Amino acid sequence: GDSVTQMEGPVTLSEEAFLTINCTYTATGYPSLFWYVQYPGEGLQLLLKATKADDKGSNKGFEATYRKETTSFHLEKGSVQVSDSAVYFCALSSMIKAAGNKLTFGGGTRVLVKP
Amino acid sequence: EAGVTQFPSHSVIEKGQTVTLRCDPISGHDNLYWYRRVMGKEIKFLLHFVKESKQDESGMPNNRFLAERTGGTYSTLKVQPAELEDSGVYFCASSQVGRADTQYFGPGTRLTVL
Numbered sequence: 001g002d003s004v005t006q007m008e009g010p011v012t013l014s015e016e017a018f019l020t021i022n023c024t025y026t027a028t029g030y031p032s033l034f035w036y037v038q039y040p041g042e043g044l045q046l047l048l049k050a051t052k053a054d055d056k057g058s059n060k061g062f063e064a065t066y067r068k069e070t071t072s073f074h075l076e077k078g079s080v081q082v083s084d085s086a087v088y089f090c091a092l093s094s095m096i097k098a099a100g101n102k103l104t105f106g107g108g109t110r111v112l113v114k115p
Numbered sequence: 116e117a118g119v120t121q122f123p124s125h126s127v128i129e130k131g132q133t134v135t136l137r138c139d140p141i142s143g144h145d146n147l148y149w150y151r152r153v154m155g156k157e158i159k160f161l162l163h164f165v166k167e168s169k170q171d172e173s174g175m176p177n178n179r180f181l182a183e184r185t186g187g188t189y190s191t192l193k194v195q196p197a198e199l200e201d202s203g204v205y206f207c208a209s210s211q212v213g214r215a216d217t218q219y220f221g222p223g224t225r226l227t228v229l
Contacts, residue, residue: 004157032216036220042222043119043206043220043221043222043223044158044206044208044220044223045220046217046218046219049216049217051216089158091158093216101146101163101210101216101218102148102160102163102171102174103148103150103158103160103208103218104160105150105157105158105159106157107156107157108152108155108157108158
């Protein structure tokens with residue numbers, strides 16, 4: 001079945017540091033890939049997505065590129081801020097119609113940015 | 116436009132009791148999903164409604180869980196009787212037909228079974 005593996009946290013960084021969160025996946029066919037973020041006390045928010053190979057999703061300074069050859073979708077940000085402290089989830093959605101677009105999530109990575 | 120709302124935000128119950136969680140999707144969203152995160156593990160899919168019909172309930176853990184979506188609007192998820200391992204955060208998400216790859220999540224209900 002489908003699965004997503006992402007690096008375990010917590011990841012602790014200083015402000016303005018470079019952030020990378022690794023994410024790899026196993027899926028049938030060509031899934032859509034997502035990064036969701038959960039800020040403290042809030043629900044999940046879609047951060048970015050990519051629907052086909054070599055697509056780059058970007059939002060709020062975060063980027064991730066859909067790499068079919070390495071089955072990866074690593075999240076990066078060049079200069080993090082304290083406000084980026086959150087839990088980040090990598091996820092995929094199978095494009096098989098019978099799957100109904102349900103999301104398969106990784107375990108989440110907690111990121112703490114210190115001033 | 117209001118987002119996905121869930122009620123209650125937190126519920127603490129004794130083992131063996133019944134709890135009902137509610138989700139109100141974004142207006143006009145026919146797809147409604149339930150997920151849960153148990154013990155800090157992965158967020159796992161529970162089931163998917165299209166309007167009032169259950170499209171996929173392959174993630175429901177056992178028959179102690181019952182989900183309904185009356186009239187294709189809000190949905191409820193009942194756990195009866197609750198067990199200790201049911202503790203976790205239950206998320207609801209909704210999406211439009213034709214844009215099912217973009218799901219909008221509610222804030223979640225934290226369920227604690229003592």
